[in-house]
Amino acid sequence: MVEKASNGAADGRAAANGKAVIAERPADIRNVALVGHSGSGKTTLVEALAVATGAVTRAGRVEDGTCVSDYDDIEQRQHRSVQLSVVPVGWEGIKINLLDTPGYADFVGELRAGLRAADAALFVVSAAAGASGITGPTMTLWAECAAVGMPRALVITHLDATRADFDEMIETGRAILGGGAAESMLPLHLPVYGPPGADGHRPVTGLIDLLTRQVFDYSAGTHTRTEPTADQAELIESARGRLIEGIIAESEDETLMDRYLAGAEIDPATLLADLERAVARGGFHPILIAAPPPGEGREGLGTIELLDLITRGFPTPAEHAVSAAAPGGPAAALACDPAAPLAAEVIRTASDPYVGRVSLVRVFSGTLHADETVHVSGHPDGDHERDHDLDERIGAVSAPFGRQQRPLGQAVAGDIACLTKLGHAETGDTLSAKDSPLLIEPWPLPRPLLPVAIRAHGKTDEDKLSQGLARLIAEDPTVRLEQNADTHQLVLWCLGEAHRDVALERLRSRFGVAVDVIEHEVALRETFATAASGRGRHVKQSGGHGQYAVCEIEVAPLPEGSGIEFVDKVVGGVVPRQFVPAVEKGVRAQAARGVAAGHPLVDVRVTLYDGKAHSVDSSDAAFQTAGALALREAAAAARISLLEPIAEVRVTVSDDHVGTVLGDLSARRGRVLGTEPATAGHTEIRAEVPELELSRYAVDLRSLAHGGAAFTRDYVRHEPMPAQVAEVLRKAGAATT
Template identity: 70%
Template sequence: MGDKASAHTGAAGRATTADRPSSVRNVVLVGHSGSGKTTLTEALALTAGAVNRAGRVEDGGTISDYDEIEHRQQRSVQLSLVPLEWDGYKINLLDTPGYADFVGELRAGLRAADAALFVVSAAQESGAVAGATRAVWEECAAVGMPRAIVVTHLETARTGYEELTEVCGSLFGGDDPDAVLPLYLPQYGTPGPDGHAPVTGLAGLLSQKIYDYSSGERKEAPPDPGQASLIGEARNRLIEGIIAESEDETLMDRYLAGDDIDVATLVDDLEKAVARGTFHPVLAAAPAAPGARQGLGTVELLELITGGFPTPLEPECPQVTTPQGAPRPRISCDPDGPLVAEVVKTASDPYVGRISLVRVFSGTLRPDETVHVSGHGLADPGHEDQDLHEADERVGALSVPFGKQQRPLGRVVAGDLACVAKLTRAETGDTLSSKDDPLLMEPWPMPDPLLPLAVQAHSKADEDRLSQGLSRLVAEDPTMRLEQNRATHQVVLWCLGEAHADVALERLRSRYGVQVDVVPHKVALRETFGDSSAGRGRHVKQSGGHGQYAICEIEVEPLPPGSGIEFVDKVVGGAVPRQFIPSVEKGVRAQAARGVVAGYPLVDVRVTLRDGKAHSVDSSDAAFQTAGALALREAAGDTRIHLLEPVAEVQVLVSDEYVGPVMSDLSGRRGRVVGTEQAPGSRTLVRAEVPEIEIGRYAVDLRSISHGTGRFSRSYARHEPMPPQVADRVRDLNGNGR
């Protein structure tokens, strides 16, 4: 880890498959948008020899060649795999988007990785560390994933390195801030005209050496007396933190007795503590200067990854079952074991077609073999094309991405990642296994998309392609949900946020050639009678031929919520012939479905047929249907009609400091807070009932109110009367001022 002799050999871009799981390291980069994850990935690739000094790979592109959407949005919107080789190890770097709307890509990276690098920018305010990044840290802690912290942007720092490491210790260390400590201290040169001092090197706290990067390559040197005194205090704290996590219980006694613990022992204990996920080192890194061969801190970071992060053999593999749900013994990361692989990401290439990023957990995946595809469609009866998630399919070419190239692989062993071409029936989250022994992995958690985007085809040509384009979008991105709302007759794409929605629309246009219009999202309102009323329906027409004659008289009275439409026949004396009573009911129910005031379905009323008249020749089924509808409309005109709006049960999990603003905001949305309770991590769970019409954009607004720390869930509770002033606005929008 910078304190060991490094005998690395750069791969010069030759990203080949690993021969055994022990030589693989799968690492996901996590951090706030703008923290420098992609720049750090490029710097590591340069140091490992995967790119040249100009940052180019052999095909002339760069490893971070963005797609058209990322160029337009000026930020990463998807998970990308960058394979490197260092010191005989293959390192799969998984660069994730930092923006909250693309947390699905982050979750996919966490699933595919065995360790996480949290990238924190010193150029951002120290408080920026405490948002969504802390939530991801807690997720990793819950599953015991090893974590380290990398501080970037030291050359334009707003927050000093020492201060930032203290912030990380308090935020990420929990009850033990000494579990988050720096391994190196940055060394600064002469400040420039802007007042910022360049970072020229690092001081190794264990080795007590200076690693000078000012020449563009890493050089070792002993510290001068001034540097040595600065190292001493931080070194002692680091040693105590390492010994506290050591499995050798005698080390602390020896250290307190004044024994000098050798560096090799400390490094070995440090690496074991990092791999167990009980100690989280802090490092610093910066991209290489123009023409330089190595970026500052990149050698130290690569040594941490290869020496301290676990192999795929160490973490426990996810549980598997048969596709029918029968339990199976837990698999292990064995290249000779049964094949179990998972699609962690799905993308479409205009030239190659569908490309699936796959993590192999057990067995060995080879091109041209037939595998069984099992997926969430089996567990979700409402999933479209459910049969596509239980099928045999032939594996296409295996490759690893590098720049714009896909470099071919002959096989992929357990623990490694690769891209698989032309898996046309596999979606993100699906399992690939042997066709003779089908297995299904437990899914990883995904956030529920809560921002509705109602769309309609821009033209007839777009209408023909819309369904297929939306289905492919949802298949690629499990954080999107497609809804065909029968109540409002809208096609709704549920997203995680506005940026997520923008990317969905852009992909529909650029990938699938579908132009759509975004329309206002409708909430499924209903109508009901406020009081009892009566109505008379008269449908009499004589036009020279066969006429139409039907008269009926009804009474309507409100019923308790959830009662629906109840029809009662109380006609006496045959005023309405028996064969036409069902016709009246049919007309009443048809009009109720269309609404009586604002065009929303009528519910929770009892309609009683009291009287009527018929003609021996001109009465008919159609005439009495029309009369029944007219009677209901007349009854509605003589009483108050309430609009009923759906009310959602909302649960908001938010940091304690934002509870007040959240509750105030909910009240402003006509919400009723029904309770609060404390949650782990200095957070509060707020329970409220809020009209759904008021929370269409709550996914966006809550993020703003809580500075990215809040989460919420919603579920339908009931329909209840809308306040008169709100109902009047809705009626006006529907062209009816009643």
Template identity: 65%
Template structure:
């Protein structure tokens, strides 16, 4: 692996399709922002002959600048697919954003891939492997996804491959740090006065050969005199790690007895261990220097992908049911089998229109096929429900993306990934299957968006397009939720963070022509009576003909939290005729919904009708509703009205090092810490009850406090009395509190 020869893939730019699933490799690149994932993808594409020496495709653009938002921000914000051909294999490279706000794009890449390359930067050593990257490693480990590690930026001053390898072994190795070991050692050129030492090649530990890239093209050279001995310790550790994971139990005894093990046996065992997800080699790579044809380490990395990572048929497919919920055996990865595919990403291009990135798990997809589309319903606390949906649609053109180009293809077999045009109303996460045998794949996990942002149309022209634009936006991005809050009458976008919001608003503007303004998010408050009191409502009018006549006397008393509105009739002697009792109840409930002091709904009170008067001619349903509302307002004027704010149960998962800081921060947010729990991996869950007013921006603040290593969830608990000084400010404003 990596020490073998390779063949050039031939002419670049052809939209060839794979002819069998075993010749496919689907690989997702994972790493923090700035680790060099996109640069690595470009270097691999250049080595494979897919782009020229300047990193350009046929239309003159690069493979990473096709999205205008990414181009302006100089940061990846969405999942992108770059297919390359190498040694008779089609490799689908899935480049993911490294910033935590775009974790939805990362999860989509994990769903579409069969193996992962974790890209870490040596320039920052331990800080280079952020909390998000570590969490994704754990997710991959839980499902047995094969992983390898690529160390970048080794040509930067004061970097250490050995130091970065130790960091990775400690962070990723878990109970078996010996499963994270180098496969190659870097070779540096002369060091400059500023400490910069260019990466010129690699030394293969198994074959003990130098892979020299100093000429711009890879050459294999024997090590210099004395170098073999210096490789001994690293080579022995690699061999011991391979043997420890070998399925041949006799190898360890043979090795410990001093016997030699041939290179082919070691390479074969290494590839099997990598494919099983139990061994994680560490490699390094660097982009090609000016005028060079190949980047350092790119040949070795491509060989690892084709030789060590599994083909799609080796992957266990997600669980499958029928649309009615009956379980079905998961189809196998067979081009001749029943169609089973999934939309892993949906995007709208201003010129091309709506495009769906589809992973085919079984069967073969062709242009103009009629397929069954089925999607899962989405629900969440405080969010609009999105019901499940299904339809039959005709597939549009199939294309293989590469930069700005969309290269037409005639089919997409099981195991491959393709872009599909005009797939109707299909959304991210939807299942495609045969019309005669519809199926539904188990959804992949998506984090809940926890940053609420209220928006409104910028102008009259935007109002008509706002609803449709927002609906399309959340259909494309499952990590975004849309809420029409009935209490505050606000349109709220729930996002992963500020960068996520900025990109969403930019897409609204550039893709859908909708300009919106961000306004303060309002927290839905409630009102209640602090003490028992009475009120009298009198609605008497004479205007010729039939008049209006109704008098109500009520008593209002507070109830325990969560009791709602309770209405009691204690009228005696028919002072209020029986037919008008429901009118009184309707009137007080309507007034309670509107509020009695600062415009927030009244809750947790018992309203008792004590007495009243009626007129045989002028009394009516409307009159008693009006009198009842007046009585409730009068009662409110004679007592103290207490404002209630929503309180949420919050669970914060953070490394043990940040427990004290998080607990102190929660206390400063008027939170009550109710307990802590130990979690795997040296982490702790801090549980607290915190007013919603104090956690509106907690998704952003926690990321800063825990350096990107923490995450939290929240669930509504109850409404509680707001502190008097804060309540007075709310009353002075006359509206809800910004969250």
């Protein structure tokens, strides 16, 4: 039940027969991630490419009627991608794994997983959005791909929008993304506009190929080649020279430029070969145009040209080196060879209601076979226990296709497949041969910085909460779970509000656990701002064995970080030796509960200097109670300071928004420590900010900098809170009580 990528129709299409497209060699595979802002048209483009290759018969729909790249019910309800999906298609004997990544910043973890599995990237931008379609996150990802030498191309969508301007989009893209290498980012085609409609709008009906000087007409819903008109020929010559110069500048043939400048006509085949080599090594970034098919059974504009670029210009998996290390050994590049030892990486983890856990893996070396035993290893992350260095037997090997799983039987080096029955493997883990264990360094994941405090909605949910959270974190490693020891709250750390909503929805709909979101509490503390004395008297007589304990203490403030220091200065045995530890225990217990606003007391010295005992009625319990009472009385006579946690914040922001971010940090009671240049066009700001002011900073910063900023936060210390802020908190606590 499989179909080779090479046995499609004569024009390169693979029949839409529900069978998986397979490849037997890495040279016959292309892994391409589609990257772009939410709403740029990535998913629509994937659907158009699936139609163009014959992978589906209806516009972007599989047999059950859902979108070809929709996997999650949440995606269908919210009408946006929230997780990575893979759609394999066949074209001219090549298997193309299209990795549709989420465009919303909250799901950047899924996006980075897609880039890890890919060997090239298509950056999709919407002409309808103009310059704002190339957002801060898009620029950051472009720079990250450039840093690792990943080949990239730019695809312009929505060119038929009312306010779309092709020339403006080209110059904007080259200026923002091209930087100093703008000459290596040039369009391969010019749009052909049809006659204006009643509203004056002119649809894009075709493309002018600048290299071959041919026109590709899509007006009838099929890809037809025609000769240019006189007006089109004039447009070609004005843009073609610039493209040729850009290609020749990246050519390995040093004589080509001299021949061109001398007036020689360069063969289009030579230019095309040089273009493809330059694209494959990341030296040239072509700009293409794409649009969805206008109706059922019709081809999307630019899809044929895009497929040709992917198959001929993008690199094979063998050209994308990934390193792995044996236990205790140095890292070495993996051989992308089906006959080599197995090395694969879990790219993402999902749950299926019928088959259980499904692991999406990229095979970097060797061949994965169904029902074989593999070795699972990974990097401990410190957040939760994971089973590492164990052998597991995998179940079926299949190809993902929308919500379907199409049987593969095996996956060779360079391919992407789904595995079942891997109960312990999590995202980022390495699968290798059981007799040759390897470990691949995982890709960096963003730190979740939006806290969400939760509690089980009811008793039945409380029983299932632990298991549901474990499954959630296994699926999404960008969610971090914290059981706060100070506030006793269960906190989910997420990347943003949309990420939070999806995580809670998955808990409810997929794992059957309903939770309530409660106000997140910051771990405040208390301390004595002035010295004070206190007397604790616990005397009770109820006819039987009584309780008698009296102790007197002095409390003095200590420097930050000192904790609770207990000193015994009792003389004369007024408090018998055996009861002194009980007094200390009572003092420490009361300090943990707090003495003013219910927050732990820290950084004080408590000195026991006097007291009374009874030969019969005194006990450990009585002196524990007396110690607690003495501390409370001392607190009533002293000035108590609330201590708030301070975090060091490092914000990397585009230079255009530095002033806005600095002003916002000051409004949050932050102290700016300094600024320094970061990457080109960006500045790093260091500041110390109270954590009370950072609860929503992950959301607010994105709004302030229009997505062009990132930050980290690390706890530094606790320090006294301003009196006016402390008073507001006290009143709020009293009102709640």
